[in-house]
Amino acid sequence: MSARKIIIDTDPGQDDAVAILLALASPELEVLGITAVAGNVPLALTQKNARIICELAGRPDMAVYAGCDAPLKRPLVTAEHVHGKTGLDGPDLPDPVMALADGHGVDFIIETLRTHDAGTVTLCPLGPLSNIATAFQKAPDIVNRVQEIVLMGGAYFAVGNITPTAEFNIYVDPEAADIVFKSGVNITVVPLDVTHKVLVTSARNDAFRAIGTPVGIAVAQMTDFFERFDKEKYGSLGAPLHDPCVTAYLIRPDLFGGRHINVEIETSSPLTLGMTVADWWGVTDRAPNATFLGDVDADGFFALLTDRLARL
Ligand code: RIB
Ligand code: CA
Numbered sequence: 001m002s003a004r005k006i007i008i009d010t011d012p013g014q015d016d017a018v019a020i021l022l023a024l025a026s027p028e029l030e031v032l033g034i035t036a037v038a039g040n041v042p043l044a045l046t047q048k049n050a051r052i053i054c055e056l057a058g059r060p061d062m063a064v065y066a067g068c069d070a071p072l073k074r075p076l077v078t079a080e081h082v083h084g085k086t087g088l089d090g091p092d093l094p095d096p097v098m099a100l101a102d103g104h105g106v107d108f109i110i111e112t113l114r115t116h117d118a119g120t121v122t123l124c125p126l127g128p129l130s131n132i133a134t135a136f137q138k139a140p141d142i143v144n145r146v147q148e149i150v151l152m153g154g155a156y157f158a159v160g161n162i163t164p165t166a167e168f169n170i171y172v173d174p175e176a177a178d179i180v181f182k183s184g185v186n187i188t189v190v191p192l193d194v195t196h197k198v199l200v201t202s203a204r205n206d207a208f209r210a211i212g213t214p215v216g217i218a219v220a221q222m223t224d225f226f227e228r229f230d231k232e233k234y235g236s237l238g239a240p241l242h243d244p245c246v247t248a249y250l251i252r253p254d255l256f257g258g259r260h261i262n263v264e265i266e267t268s269s270p271l272t273l274g275m276t277v278a279d280w281w282g283v284t285d286r287a288p289n290a291t292f293l294g295d296v297d298a299d300g301f302f303a304l305l306t307d308r309l310a311r312l
Pocket of ligand 1: 169
């Protein structure tokens, strides 16, 4: 069976970094390119961090593009309080040697979807949806060519993390999320409801460190840093590994469960801006537009992740 073609759209971010490493370690996936977007930290850092991670994975050949440096209509909100000032605090990794790919990330998304057979490229947004929405606005012809969008974002039972009612990726660019969720593309949502069930406990982080390779040690150092915020805020046993759930879903969808429901985005209320209004209980007549995941086999997820990281 040929590898599934994907574009990773990302705002590294330690959890984005682990998601990228898992993808690059997995033969089931062919990463056609990586597009950076402003989110956890400004674009200048997310595009640099994406290249740092590719070199850590031994993939200096990977095409990494800079995409949008701001949301469609709002000032950028970043999350240095979670990810540190570099966005990749924890390990001491060298600055990238590999160059940034020429051209804008949005144009790479458009060109890739136009040149590959329709229905053969999956978009994997791990940050705000600014690049995806801009590509759809600039080139409406590509919308029907997307195989699937598998994104990390939103919440229902977990409600919110950056505000009481909104998850960070959606909150940063709600207008972009609204465009994507109304696009008609086949969407699978990996919300906080799932990612808060995959916590990097100390035993799980010890397993990363025990891999003993530069990748294993760096991932352990990333999660050591990344977890301090969530442990203090939630009193949880470890950091939720948000973005690697997207990659894991592509490789082992059987580890996850969810429902096909209607999901709409709040784009006007100051109180609930960026909320994913997920009709989990089917109480409206709004047409289903997304597979919204709700459950995960956490032990299975970490077994997959640890096995694959050891391959790099
Ligand atoms: O809310 C969690 C999401 O926001 C993750 O993708 C994290 O990397 C940040 O982008
Ligand atoms: Ca992210």
